[in-house]
Amino acid sequence: MDCRSLINLADYLLHQTSQYSIAILMYLGVLALSSCSESGPVNESVTVADQFQVSTEDADNKLIASETTVPASLNGSQAFAACASCHSLAEGAEHKVGPNLFGIVGSAAARHEDFPYSPALQESSLMWTRENLSAWIINSEILVPNSWMLYQNILTVAEVSALLDYLENEAESMPENGGV
Amino acid sequence: MSTISVNKQRRTLLQSIATLSLVPLLPPVALGRLEDRRIIVVGAGLAGLAAARVLSAQGVDVIVLEARQRVGGRVYTLDSVSGHPEAGANVLGSSYGRVIDSARAGNVALHPVPRGGATGFAIGGQRILAAEWENSPANPLSGPLRRLSPSALLGAALRDNPLRASTDWQNPVFANLDVPADAYLRELGFDDAAIALIDANNSYGNRIGDTSMVSFLRVGSNFARGAAMGQPPLEAEGGNSRLPEALASALGDRVKRGVDITSVRTVSEGLRLEDSNGQSYEADALILALPIPALRRLELPPLSDLQREGIDQIEYNKVTQVHLLVDTPYTSEQVPGSWWTDGPVGRLFLREGTDGEPGNLTVWINGDDCDKLRDLSTEEAGEQVRRQVETLLPEAAGSLSVSAVVRWADDPFAGGSWAVWAPGQIGRYLDALQTPVGNIFFAGEHLARANPGMEGAMESGERAALEALRVIL
Ligand SMILES: Cc1cc2nc3c(=O)[nH]c(=O)nc-3n(C[C@H](O)[C@H](O)[C@H](O)COP(=O)(O)OP(=O)(O)OC[C@H]3O[C@@H](n4cnc5c(N)ncnc54)[C@H](O)[C@@H]3O)c2cc1C
Numbered sequence: 001m002d003c004r005s006l007i008n009l010a011d012y013l014l015h016q017t018s019q020y021s022i023a024i025l026m027y028l029g030v031l032a033l034s035s036c037s038e039s040g041p042v043n044e045s046v047t048v049a050d051q052f053q054v055s056t057e058d059a060d061n062k063l064i065a066s067e068t069t070v071p072a073s074l075n076g077s078q079a080f081a082a083c084a085s086c087h088s089l090a091e092g093a094e095h096k097v098g099p100n101l102f103g104i105v106g107s108a109a110a111r112h113e114d115f116p117y118s119p120a121l122q123e124s125s126l127m128w129t130r131e132n133l134s135a136w137i138i139n140s141e142i143l144v145p146n147s148w149m150l151y152q153n154i155l156t157v158a159e160v161s162a163l164l165d166y167l168e169n170e171a172e173s174m175p176e177n178g179g180v
Numbered sequence: 181m182s183t184i185s186v187n188k189q190r191r192t193l194l195q196s197i198a199t200l201s202l203v204p205l206l207p208p209v210a211l212g213r214l215e216d217r218r219i220i221v222v223g224a225g226l227a228g229l230a231a232a233r234v235l236s237a238q239g240v241d242v243i244v245l246e247a248r249q250r251v252g253g254r255v256y257t258l259d260s261v262s263g264h265p266e267a268g269a270n271v272l273g274s275s276y277g278r279v280i281d282s283a284r285a286g287n288v289a290l291h292p293v294p295r296g297g298a299t300g301f302a303i304g305g306q307r308i309l310a311a312e313w314e315n316s317p318a319n320p321l322s323g324p325l326r327r328l329s330p331s332a333l334l335g336a337a338l339r340d341n342p343l344r345a346s347t348d349w350q351n352p353v354f355a356n357l358d359v360p361a362d363a364y365l366r367e368l369g370f371d372d373a374a375i376a377l378i379d380a381n382n383s384y385g386n387r388i389g390d391t392s393m394v395s396f397l398r399v400g401s402n403f404a405r406g407a408a409m410g411q412p413p414l415e416a417e418g419g420n421s422r423l424p425e426a427l428a429s430a431l432g433d434r435v436k437r438g439v440d441i442t443s444v445r446t447v448s449e450g451l452r453l454e455d456s457n458g459q460s461y462e463a464d465a466l467i468l469a470l471p472i473p474a475l476r477r478l479e480l481p482p483l484s485d486l487q488r489e490g491i492d493q494i495e496y497n498k499v500t501q502v503h504l505l506v507d508t509p510y511t512s513e514q515v516p517g518s519w520w521t522d523g524p525v526g527r528l529f530l531r532e533g534t535d536g537e538p539g540n541l542t543v544w545i546n547g548d549d550c551d552k553l554r555d556l557s558t559e560e561a562g563e564q565v566r567r568q569v570e571t572l573l574p575e576a577a578g579s580l581s582v583s584a585v586v587r588w589a590d591d592p593f594a595g596g597s598w599a600v601w602a603p604g605q606i607g608r609y610l611d612a613l614q615t616p617v618g619n620i621f622f623a624g625e626h627l628a629r630a631n632p633g634m635e636g637a638m639e640s641g642e643r644a645a646l647e648a649l650r651v652i653l
Contacts, residue, residue: 071650081234081646085638086277096284097277118408141345148409150275150346152629154643 076166079159082151089167098149104128105168109144120146130164137163215239217652220453220463222441225253226634227623228469229427229435230278230641231648236431238649244431245453245461247440247474247593250421251428254471254594254625255634257419258503258584263533264419265503265540267586268597269634272420273402274411276631278638279423283416286426292412297530298516301330302572305523309516320373330377330520337368337378338400346405346630349398350606357394360603361385364393379547380522383497385600386547390495392603402632423634443479444468446618465619465648469641471496472613472626473595483617490609494626496596498550498589502565505583506530506539510576517541524549525568541580543569546597550589558585598633599626621647 074081080089086098093100099115109126110117124144126132132143137160140149155163219235221228224246235242250256256268271293272279283290301308306318313319314327321328328336348354357364361384362375370378375388384399385391406413416422428435440456444466453461468475472494483491509532511517517530517539526545533539543565545553553561562582570577589596601610614627623644628636 071647072653074646074650074653078238078646078649081238082642084237085281085642097275097280116409141347145344146408148275148405150277150630150635152347152639154646 073156074159074162076162076164077170079155079163080166082154083163086149086151089170101167105130105133105164118144118146118148120144121148133164133167134160214653215241217241217464218243218462219465219467219648219652220245220451220461221467221469222453223247223253223469223474223624224251224424224428224435224437225469225471225624225637226255226279226424226427227625227627227637227641227644228467229424229431230282230638231467231469231623231645232431232434232641233282233427234642234645235649236434240649240652242431242434243461244428244435245439245441245455246435246437249437251435251437252421252424254588254597255420255424256586257421258586259419259421261503261540261583262505262537263531263540265531265542265584266415266420267501267503267584269420271413271415272634273406273413273632274409275406276414276633276635278642279634280414282427282638283423286423286430288422288426289417290414291417293415294531296518297511297532299331299518299520300516302519302521302523303330305572307519307572309514320377322371322373325370325374330380330522333370333374334378334396335400337365337370338397338403341397341400341404343394343397343401346402348401349394350610350629352607354394355607357397358392358601358603358606359394360389361391361393361396362388377522381520381527381544382547383499383597383600385602386495386498390600390602392601392606394606395601399632420634441478444481444620445479446481451619464652465621467621467623467641467644467648469623469644471593471595471624472599474593476595477592481617481620484612484615486609486612487615487617490605490613493602494605494609494613495600495602496589496594497546497598497600498548499597500545500550500553500561500588501584501586502543502545502562502582503584503586504541504543504566504569504580506533506541506576506579507581508579509533509539510573510579512575515573515575519572521572523568523572524552525565525572528569528572540583541569541576550587553587554590558587561585561587616647619648619651 083101086096087101088094088096089101091102093102095112095115099112099117105128107128109124109128110122121144126144135143136149137155138153140147140151217240219240219242221232221242221244224244228244229251232242232244252268254268256266258265258267272290280290299310301310301313303318303320308316308318310329313329319326325333342357343349343354361378365375365378379388382388382391384395441453442456443454445452447462450462450464451466453463453466455461468478472491473496475491511530517532519528521527524545525543526549529542529544531540531542545565553564556564562585566580566582569580588594610627614622616622621644623640625633625637625640627640629639631639
């Protein structure tokens with residue numbers, strides 16, 4: 001089963017069953033993750049394939065589907081651009097619409113007393129292991145239904161992994177303003 | 181590569197100012213260092229500006245080309261009108277992370293939207309106060325629906341909302357809800373009169389039969405989530421245009437106004453754009469951050485059949501606003517300031533003047549009713565609507581004057597207020613419209629996924645920026 005159908009299945013289950021356990025959904029999230037990495041970064045292959053499709057369709061108007069258009073992977077700091085509007089990263093930096101992420105990896109969910117988390121996340125008793133954080137980034141509202149991070153993932157699995165490295169390692173060396 | 185020094189960013193800025201002001205046609209771009217690659221963003225609405233913000237923070241040489249003399253697109257404060265009413269986006273949700281962060285970075289203060297006054301109803305030209313709605317002979321509803329005001333009617337239809345996650349509206353799992361709204365409502369027990377009221381001021385389709393139920397449900401679930409968050413909606417101090425202006429001013433000379441792009445071609449060096457004056461611009465990658473009707477005007481490299489069809493087919497909600505200044509207040513116990521009508525003037529929103537300033541009455545007409553004003557001059561359209569409002573509100577006669585007429589559907593750079601997906605169009609076109617064509621990427625409110633309105637526009641710009649970044653790395 002590919003990544004997208006797993007996510008759809010998870011969505012489907014979410015809406016079919018009023019009683020579902022976090023564990024099942026977490027499992028689905030992780031499953032989606034591992035299946036995504038097995039089949040390669042989904043977004044990337046789709047993008048490249050589409051480009052070649054268009055370029056072979058019309059030779060006269062050939063699009064530049066040379067090596068320059070093959071998407072590279074974003075590194076962790078570049079991937080953080082998808083987070084930076086809502087999250088600061090430097091230690092003690094102010095919360096934005098989302099909470100400060102300093103030291104997030106390995107911490108308990110909803111840990112900041114001065115941040116208004118969704119009741120759903122507060123009641124989740126999640127630990128932010130790398131696996132859970134990956135599942136959250138890939139589809140937070142499947143991992144924790146009725147949670148409030150309104151984000152559709154735009155990162156490949158490799159980029160999510162680089163992002164987690166960045167969250168883990170770069171936080172200490174961040175400047176006071178938290179970047180951006 | 182992970183950190184880009186301030187110096188490098190400055191150098192990029194200076195380079196782009198220098199090259200741009202001298203020769204619009206750039207020499208072939210040498211591939212190599214990131215800062216030597218150029219990305220052009222077309223459209224300085226929130227989507228384009230968000231894309232440029234992300235890219236310039238990564239040290240990319242980015243320029244934004246904007247057709248109008250002002251930035252902000254569908255965020256448009258009428259600065260020359262007393263009270264600075266909004267002709268475009270009115271309110272920011274408290275969950276609008278990107279918009280709020282841009283405001284913070286640009287020192288634009290946000291404050292809660294002041295509570296509006298009472299709203300009255302006018303059905304078939306007959307006025308009804310909210311307290312009298314249920315028993316009024318002019319109330320066209322029957323049975324248990326009679327209790328519901330026209331504006332509460334749709335809310336009742338959305339009560340058992342199957343959509344929960346912010347992206348459910350586009351999830352194929354819910355394709356069964358992507359059906360004509362009138363048919364769905366009829367099944368819920370709404371009769372013709374109730375459906376006609378929902379259609380009277382419908383913002384999610386120009387006609388109820390072409391409106392997808394899933395669009396209504398999407399709005400309903402956003403609304404419910406917003407209420408659960410318990411934070412008030414916000415607006416920018418001095419007008420919402422201050423937000424895109426702050427984003428643009430952080431980009432400095434990299435935003436070029438008055439550049440109406442008419443074509444995009446692929447050339448051996450990359451992409452070549454041309455504007456209506458015949459000037460060309462070259463780039464390694466391009467982000468088209470345009471509403472679909474504006475995109476339709478552009479000559480583009482071949483698109484997939486589905487993408488072309490989507491661009492040709494998707495309608496935008498027609499919105500015409502007539503802004504009236506209110507010299508002498510007309511409100512009283514018996515005369516609410518704001519009105520919901522099923523007639524040609526649609527909805528009336530009053531914002532009382534402060535400190536002795538005149539108030540602003542915004543007449544918001546949408547859907548096919550806008551067509552009736554289409555052939556009139558701006559002045560005629562404004563005067564006709566003013567007279568219609570005075571017929572409804574004789575108390576205001578003599579104290580209303582037209583301050584602005586904004587016809588979004590007739591504006592070539594907008595084409596309407598926002599995309600209204602007809603039943604079946606989301607599943608058919610949404611992904612296709614977002615699919616890059618070579619190094620051309622697409623952004624704009626219609627490509628929002630998890631967020632609506634202004635935030636959805638910025639979300640799409642951020643996504644397109646990272647897609648473009650990947651191909652120039
Ligand atoms: C009446 C109204 C009320 C609204 N109310 C709300 C609200 O309360 N809350 C909310 O969140 N949202 C609201 N919205 C929606 C919100 O304004 C939009 O979703 C958002 O501003 C769209 O941003 P965008 O960048 O996608 O498009 P736009 O803002 O339309 O930007 C596109 C830009 O491209 C430019 N352009 C077009 N063609 C060309 C060309 N050929 N060459 C160069 N440039 C070109 C245009 O001039 C424009 O500046 C409202 C919109 C309207 C119209």
